[in-house]
Amino acid sequence: MVSDSVQPAIPAIEIENLRFSYGTKEVIHGVSLSIPANQITAFIGPSGCGKSTLLRCLNRINDRIPGAAITGGSIRIGGIDISRPDLDLQVLRRRVGMVFQKWNPFPKSIYDNIAYGLRIHGETNRKALDEKVEHSLRVVALWDDVKDRLKTSAFGLSGGQQQRLCIARTIAAKPDIILLDEPCSALDPLSTLKVEELLLELRNDYTIVIVTHNLAQASRCSDQTALFYLGELIEYGNTSQMFQAPREKRTEDYITGAFG
Amino acid sequence: MKNPEQLIRRGVHRKGIAEGIVKTFLGGMTWAVIAVALMIFGRMIWDGAPVFFKKEAPFVNMDFLTKKTETLHVFDDAEGIRHQLPASEFHQWKSSHGTDAVFNEQTFSYCGGGIAGPIVGTVLLTLLSVMMALFFGVSAAIYLSEYAKQGRFIGWVRLAILNLAGVPSIVFGLFGFAVFVLAAPILTDTPADRSLLAIPLGFTHLSFEGWGSSLIAGAATLACMILPVIITASEESLKAVPQGFREASLALGATRWQTIRKSVLPFAMPGILTSSVLSLARAAGETAPIMFTAAVAAKDDLPWEGVGSPLGVLTGQVQALPYHIYTLALKIPTSEYTERAQFGSVFVFLLMIFLFSAASVVLRNRVRAKMKW
Numbered sequence A: 001m002v003s004d005s006v007q008p009a010i011p012a013i014e015i016e017n018l019r020f021s022y023g024t025k026e027v028i029h030g031v032s033l034s035i036p037a038n039q040i041t042a043f044i045g046p047s048g049c050g051k052s053t054l055l056r057c058l059n060r061i062n063d064r065i066p067g068a069a070i071t072g073g074s075i076r077i078g079g080i081d082i083s084r085p086d087l088d089l090q091v092l093r094r095r096v097g098m099v100f101q102k103w104n105p106f107p108k109s110i111y112d113n114i115a116y117g118l119r120i121h122g123e124t125n126r127k128a129l130d131e132k133v134e135h136s137l138r139v140v141a142l143w144d145d146v147k148d149r150l151k152t153s154a155f156g157l158s159g160g161q162q163q164r165l166c167i168a169r170t171i172a173a174k175p176d177i178i179l180l181d182e183p184c185s186a187l188d189p190l191s192t193l194k195v196e197e198l199l200l201e202l203r204n205d206y207t208i209v210i211v212t213h214n215l216a217q218a219s220r221c222s223d224q225t226a227l228f229y230l231g232e233l234i235e236y237g238n239t240s241q242m243f244q245a246p247r248e249k250r251t252e253d254y255i256t257g258a259f260g
Numbered sequence B: 001m002k003n004p005e006q007l008i009r010r011g012v013h014r015k016g017i018a019e020g021i022v023k024t025f026l027g028g029m030t031w032a033v034i035a036v037a038l039m040i041f042g043r044m045i046w047d048g049a050p051v052f053f054k055k056e057a058p059f060v061n062m063d064f065l066t067k068k069t070e071t072l073h074v075f076d077d078a079e080g081i082r083h084q085l086p087a088s089e090f091h092q093w094k095s096s097h098g099t100d101a102v103f104n105e106q107t108f109s110y111c112g113g114g115i116a117g118p119i120v121g122t123v124l125l126t127l128l129s130v131m132m133a134l135f136f137g138v139s140a141a142i143y144l145s146e147y148a149k150q151g152r153f154i155g156w157v158r159l160a161i162l163n164l165a166g167v168p169s170i171v172f173g174l175f176g177f178a179v180f181v182l183a184a185p186i187l188t189d190t191p192a193d194r195s196l197l198a199i200p201l202g203f204t205h206l207s208f209e210g211w212g213s214s215l216i217a218g219a220a221t222l223a224c225m226i227l228p229v230i231i232t233a234s235e236e237s238l239k240a241v242p243q244g245f246r247e248a249s250l251a252l253g254a255t256r257w258q259t260i261r262k263s264v265l266p267f268a269m270p271g272i273l274t275s276s277v278l279s280l281a282r283a284a285g286e287t288a289p290i291m292f293t294a295a296v297a298a299k300d301d302l303p304w305e306g307v308g309s310p311l312g313v314l315t316g317q318v319q320a321l322p323y324h325i326y327t328l329a330l331k332i333p334t335s336e337y338t339e340r341a342q343f344g345s346v347f348v349f350l351l352m353i354f355l356f357s358a359a360s361v362v363l364r365n366r367v368r369a370k371m372k373w
């Protein structure tokens, strides 16, 4: 429980009455949600309720899936509707970074992994690259572990280190918003703790949205929590308030483990 | 545990016997295959190796590898000693000893000298065709697996490509003859009479009169033949690259093409190269596709001799090892004097395939080592 009072935050992401379908199957049925800037917002809910789907709408990575489409409502990021036809998808994805459930570093060196996004966006200056790689690795507290083996394979790191490397890779591309889809679900408790600490630090500079199955994690490190069930938003609000005094019966049931 | 004595087997061990039978059967089949392979290779090596290797340094019959093909003259001299000389040396011998000194002369076409021409021709044809097939094939595979909307139509296209792999090579030969030899477009100032269509471009003409029987036409035909294998295998290799790499790259703001170039294609490369090893061997070994499109039985010059420009290499005909072997086997009467050329050629061909494959495997392993899995 990070913040106890409701803060008058500027919304970074505004989701309005969003509907989303895979082919003919609608999996999000009219969700409205406004996510404040520089806070951590957690999406929780039972498996299959559409958390990942909603998250993947925010950087439009769902565009990749044939037949998947937003069928109603809108998503605005910084006031811009991200479904506009003249949207620069590459810039959107750079500004809205994403970290995946299964850590997925490229089979390249640690250095090249971090530099990937920078190089793609045209950074060729050796020194600038070095600096940014170092900075990103320092942010995720990986620098001291890997500074002597930057040129070795990223696959040689432990799971927790690889996940932090993926976060560093995302940070290196200079996003404003970071989306994380169950980033700790395959990590041991200690690595999880490290990632959580990292998120709390990042919160000052980034807007963070995290999907998690771990209620303790949501309560530990999020400011806002949104509970979903079968494609609908059940309750959304301040984390501490939601965990201590949920407004909805279903929220209470879910938190106490009665369903889900 | 209740009834622990169940752990002890009693009576006939049925499962063990069945297991033994299966193992023996599978092993027997494997050894049968090995036996056939040994017989084929054994014969080729038994008869071919003596032509290729020599007792003295450099232990390899360099003449056979580097000399051009000639007619072999077999004759007795005045003392009744039998000589075997390629045409050029025979004429020298005749001019120094006189025509009267030659008795019982026999000639065997294509059997004298070496096989430099066929070796060079096959290397050129193979490399050129694999390069062409990789260029077109990998492009198509990228489109099919990364860009095309997966639907029924693409399914049909895939099936058609797959079936193309089963078309007999002679059909490719005929196709290549009709298309590349007779109808492909060239730029020329004076279109031939048989040109199907000549489009004036002002400074020159684009004439559909074909490339004639030539290295480029043969390589293009071979490329068509191996294309299906390359496309199919490349697509499989691309598909085997984890989706996570693509998503990670796209999520960092890369375009699709950047994603393919930097985090899909490099990781599919070992697989693509493996498929091209097989295609390489097939392209090198086929006779039918080049019979009408590129190959000649006899040629006095190597491909780059007597041509004005590099383009001349492409438009000239070439000799090729498989076609040479075919000629030696079917077009001339077999005798003890033809065996040297016949088995020697087969052995050299075998060696060449081996070298090609080894080179590709080395290349693949190097590419793989560069990736940090």
Ligand SMILES: Nc1ncnc2c1ncn2[C@@H]1O[C@H](COP(=O)(O)OP(=O)(O)OP(=O)(O)O)[C@@H](O)[C@H]1O
Residues within 6 Å of the ligand: A022, A027, A045, A046, A047, A048, A049, A050, A051, A052, A053, A054, A065, A213
């Ligand atoms: N690519 C897809 N094609 C079709 N249906 C899909 C696809 N991905 C997800 N779905 C369906 O959409 C619904 C929501 O899935 P989603 O992955 O968003 O759930 P989730 O809340 O993230 O679940 P989990 O907690 O298990 O990750 C599920 O019913 C799922 O079966």
Ligand SMILES: [Mg+2]
Residues within 6 Å of the ligand: A051, A052, A053, A181
């Ligand atoms: Mg999910």
